[in-house]
Amino acid sequence: MRRQLALLGREARLMLGWGFLCFLVVAGFALAVGLSSVEHERRTLAAVDPGMARALAERVGVRMGELLMPLAALVASTHAVVLDRENGVGEVVRTAARWRPGVPLRRVLVAWAAFLAAIPVVLAVPPLLMGIDLGLGRMILAPLAPAAFLTGLALAVSAWLGSYVTGLAAAGMVWVSDLMRPGVLTGPLYLFQAGQPLADLNLQANRLLLVGAGAVLIALALGLYDRRA
Amino acid sequence: MDVAIKQVSKLYPGKVRALDGVTLNIGTGTFGLLGPNGAGKTTLMRLVATLDVPTRGEITVGGIDCRRRPAEVRRLLGYLPQSFAAFRRLTAYEFLDYVGLLKGLDGPRRRRDIERMLELVGLTGAARARAGTFSGGMLQRLGIAQALLGDPALLIVDEPTAGLDPEERVRFRNLLAELGKDRTVILSTHIVADVERACRELALLAAGRVVFRGEPSELAALAAGAVWEVEVDEGTYERTRLSHQVVSAVSTGGGRFRLRVVGESPPPGAAGPATPTLEDGYMAVMRRQQRAQQAAG
Ligand SMILES: Nc1ncnc2c1ncn2[C@@H]1O[C@H](COP(=O)(O)OP(=O)(O)O)[C@@H](O)[C@H]1O
Ligand SMILES: [Mg+2]
Numbered sequence: 001m002r003r004q005l006a007l008l009g010r011e012a013r014l015m016l017g018w019g020f021l022c023f024l025v026v027a028g029f030a031l032a033v034g035l036s037s038v039e040h041e042r043r044t045l046a047a048v049d050p051g052m053a054r055a056l057a058e059r060v061g062v063r064m065g066e067l068l069m070p071l072a073a074l075v076a077s078t079h080a081v082v083l084d085r086e087n088g089v090g091e092v093v094r095t096a097a098r099w100r101p102g103v104p105l106r107r108v109l110v111a112w113a114a115f116l117a118a119i120p121v122v123l124a125v126p127p128l129l130m131g132i133d134l135g136l137g138r139m140i141l142a143p144l145a146p147a148a149f150l151t152g153l154a155l156a157v158s159a160w161l162g163s164y165v166t167g168l169a170a171a172g173m174v175w176v177s178d179l180m181r182p183g184v185l186t187g188p189l190y191l192f193q194a195g196q197p198l199a200d201l202n203l204q205a206n207r208l209l210l211v212g213a214g215a216v217l218i219a220l221a222l223g224l225y226d227r228r229a
Numbered sequence: 230m231d232v233a234i235k236q237v238s239k240l241y242p243g244k245v246r247a248l249d250g251v252t253l254n255i256g257t258g259t260f261g262l263l264g265p266n267g268a269g270k271t272t273l274m275r276l277v278a279t280l281d282v283p284t285r286g287e288i289t290v291g292g293i294d295c296r297r298r299p300a301e302v303r304r305l306l307g308y309l310p311q312s313f314a315a316f317r318r319l320t321a322y323e324f325l326d327y328v329g330l331l332k333g334l335d336g337p338r339r340r341r342d343i344e345r346m347l348e349l350v351g352l353t354g355a356a357r358a359r360a361g362t363f364s365g366g367m368l369q370r371l372g373i374a375q376a377l378l379g380d381p382a383l384l385i386v387d388e389p390t391a392g393l394d395p396e397e398r399v400r401f402r403n404l405l406a407e408l409g410k411d412r413t414v415i416l417s418t419h420i421v422a423d424v425e426r427a428c429r430e431l432a433l434l435a436a437g438r439v440v441f442r443g444e445p446s447e448l449a450a451l452a453a454g455a456v457w458e459v460e461v462d463e464g465t466y467e468r469t470r471l472s473h474q475v476v477s478a479v480s481t482g483g484g485r486f487r488l489r490v491v492g493e494s495p496p497p498g499a500a501g502p503a504t505p506t507l508e509d510g511y512m513a514v515m516r517r518q519q520r521a522q523q524a525a526g
Contacts, residue, residue: 002335003330003336006330007331010323010330013318013319014316014319087317088312088313089315091278091280091308091310092315092328092372094280095278095303096303096328096378097331098304098332098333100300103331
């Protein structure tokens with residue numbers, strides 16, 4: 001148990017760097033910009049119907065969070081299956097590890113712990129500083145399912161092709177595609193159903209599908225890490 | 230710890246036959262895997278280290294099958310890859326700690342082991358320095374330290390002396406010979422002197438096949454009656470190079486050379502027989518191998 005915790009700590013040091021922190025700061029700023037773009041409208045509304053004003057800000061928050069935070073999960077976790085190989089340490093790690101898939105699994109866990117801890121901070125601080133009143137619950141929940149799917153996709157592709165860039169590119173392509181032409185490429189696995197819903201998609205089913213597909217893809221990545229020479 | 234390699238072949242994509250029916254039994258002691266670049270040494274070691282699986286044949290370590298129970302084999306194993314690197318941002322101590330954790334070593338045992346290994350490879354003073362600042366020799370020593378963590382019964386080191394200066398190389402050989410006292414050490418190299426000094430037994434690998442297996446003195450004996458020393462002029466030197474395997478050529482001034490050659494018949498000139506060394510034996514076997522290959526196709 002203590003050994004597992006120590007390993008998680010070591011992996012955290014190897015996985016998480018300035019890149020992740022910088023991305024969180026940028027995401028926070030982007031959220032602030034998004035919120036300020038409707039600030040005039042919100043203020044006007046607030047005078048007549050505070051509930052509507054709150055709903056408006058929340059809608060922007062959900063949309064921005066669902067767009068930005070899955071990318072934070074990607075930044076945190078993309079190296080999980082290739083970190084040692086990129087450092088020329090792959091063979092040492094693969095012969096030292098007793099249970100090989102445990103290595104990338106711990107890295108994914110560490111990355112996701114950091115990601116989950118970051119979500120409420122990044123999403124709550126900008127509105128707080130701007131004095132905007134909105135409900136945080138949906139904002140925090142919205143990015144989880146798309147983040148799980150994109151993480152799984154990126155990891156499976158990196159494990160398959162042996163470089164994190166290809167994994168990032170694959171996940172990035174899906175993200176851009178859903179931003180530009182919602183649901184065309186992804187169908188029932190559409191990423192942004194919470195923030196910009198498609199009429200013919202059920203939110204709950206969509207979220208379950210995304211999480212399920214993400215879990216399967218992560219398992220696939222762990223298996224590939226074990227097998228690949 | 231006995232390593233049994235039975236009829237192992239390995240084909241890489243593109244029909245590269247890196248190993249071709251290799252059978253070897255290796256027991257306690259330091260065992261040398263000698264052979265030119267591309268002979269298949271790294272491929273064979275990676276198979277034993279459960280980093281890859283053979284296309285044909287089977288390998289067991291202490292009776293445990295490498296393909297079916299790789300995790301159990303890894304418990305017995307320390308491995309130093311041919312191109313060793315460490316996470317640059319970790320210190321030597323932190324890196325060893327990480328590897329120790331992966332190997333399942335618990336708190337006090339891990340700390341004790343790490344300190345012992347740092348001492349053994351002479352890195353105690355550099356324990357708090359980042360691996361990114363290490364010289365090639367220091368990195369190689371860190372590599373052997375990580376392989377030895379957990380006191381593995383089987384130690385596999387792939388060309389560990391490459392890139393070391395002569396002094397480091399001698400130290401390293403002695404260390405490997407020492408380690409072979411109570412465990413199995415498999416050492417691959419293309420440097421004959423490494424095997425001569427450190428190994429009790431060796432196999433010579435050429436083009437994926439075992440072409441010799443025995444003690445170093447037996448390999449040397451294979452060149453008995455086939456080693457000559459002769460002093461010649463430059464023209465004769467050139468002719469000798471075509472008919473014989475020149476092991477060494479030293480210029481003695483005035484356009485003359487003192488040659489040591491391996492061949493079935495005496496070379497041109499006033500040649501005298503010489504006592505074969507391990508290197509001569511290596512050359513003689515490789516020469517026979519090449520001739521057989523030429524004759525075959
Ligand atoms: N991953 C690989 N894919 C294709 N061919 C390979 C691979 N690794 C090694 N080889 C080939 O297999 C042969 C044996 O290589 P190797 O085992 O590295 O030899 P050595 O360690 O004795 O120099 C060489 O011809 C090499 O080019
Ligand atoms: Mg090699």
